[in-house]
Amino acid sequence: MSETEYGEDELRDSIKRLIYNLHEKYGWFNDEELENTPRRIDSFFREWRQSGDFNFTKFRLEGKESMVILKDITFYSMCSHHLLPIEGTVSIAYLPKPAGYIAGVSKLVRSVNKIASKPQLQENMTSEIVDFLYNNLDPLFVMVIVKGKHMCMMMRGVKQENAVMVTSSLKYNPSVKKAVRSLKAEAMKMIGD
Numbered sequence: 001m002s003e004t005e006y007g008e009d010e011l012r013d014s015i016k017r018l019i020y021n022l023h024e025k026y027g028w029f030n031d032e033e034l035e036n037t038p039r040r041i042d043s044f045f046r047e048w049r050q051s052g053d054f055n056f057t058k059f060r061l062e063g064k065e066s067m068v069i070l071k072d073i074t075f076y077s078m079c080s081h082h083l084l085p086i087e088g089t090v091s092i093a094y095l096p097k098p099a100g101y102i103a104g105v106s107k108l109v110r111s112v113n114k115i116a117s118k119p120q121l122q123e124n125m126t127s128e129i130v131d132f133l134y135n136n137l138d139p140l141f142v143m144v145i146v147k148g149k150h151m152c153m154m155m156r157g158v159k160q161e162n163a164v165m166v167t168s169s170l171k172y173n174p175s176v177k178k179a180v181r182s183l184k185a186e187a188m189k190m191i192g193d
């Protein structure tokens with residue numbers, strides 16, 4: 001449903017109704033919270049939706065091409081099934097083309113933040129990051145590994161304190177098809193555990 005069909009005011013009103021209904025049923029909120037919690041939730045979603053746009057600064061590779069790794073980027077997302085947080089790390093490996101693009105390193109983090117900042121499934125987030133980097137950098141090879149702890153499995157349901165979901169996705173230029181297995185092994189070795 002688009003924003004024109006379901007406007008910002010209606011969204012705020014429905015959050016207010018949710019908080020009031022939860023209070024009716026469970027008696028959870030005091031007066032200050034009934035007044036201000038809907039506004040805070042609304043502004044969280046606004047801030048989250050707006051986070052992310054940036055200029056993807058790139059440079060030209062001058063030396064010989066070799067694998068670039070940025071590992072253990074912290075991310076926060078939310079599962080689209082329960083709207084509960086997912087937190088974890090993203091590791092990125094890419095191989096630029098000869099004299100091709102290299103990313104300003106912070107832009108790899110900004111790419112993760114941009115894509116993480118919405119409710120989603122981890123598998124889809126992983127492949128979306130790969131697609132975004134592939135489209136922006138036009139590399140020979142890109143691989144992303146995501147390790148996520150899902151609050152929906154920690155504070156409810158199966159109650160797993162330590163389970164970590166690991167997902168990976170890769171994309172490559174057809175010219176390196178025969179080398180993909182060794183590129184993947186090199187990326188995984190450099191990223192490590």
Ligand SMILES: Nc1nc2c(ncn2[C@@H]2O[C@H](COP(=O)(O)OP(=O)(O)OP(=O)(O)O)[C@@H](O)[C@H]2O)c(=O)[nH]1
Pocket residue numbers: 057102103104105106107110
């Ligand atoms: N690839 C690469 N990038 C670097 C290195 N040192 C700094 N950078 C990046 O160079 C980029 C410069 O991009 P700009 O957009 O001009 O700088 P900025 O506005 O300060 O970027 P942010 O750090 O994203 O706020 C940033 O992404 C830096 O992280 C490096 O050794 N290698």
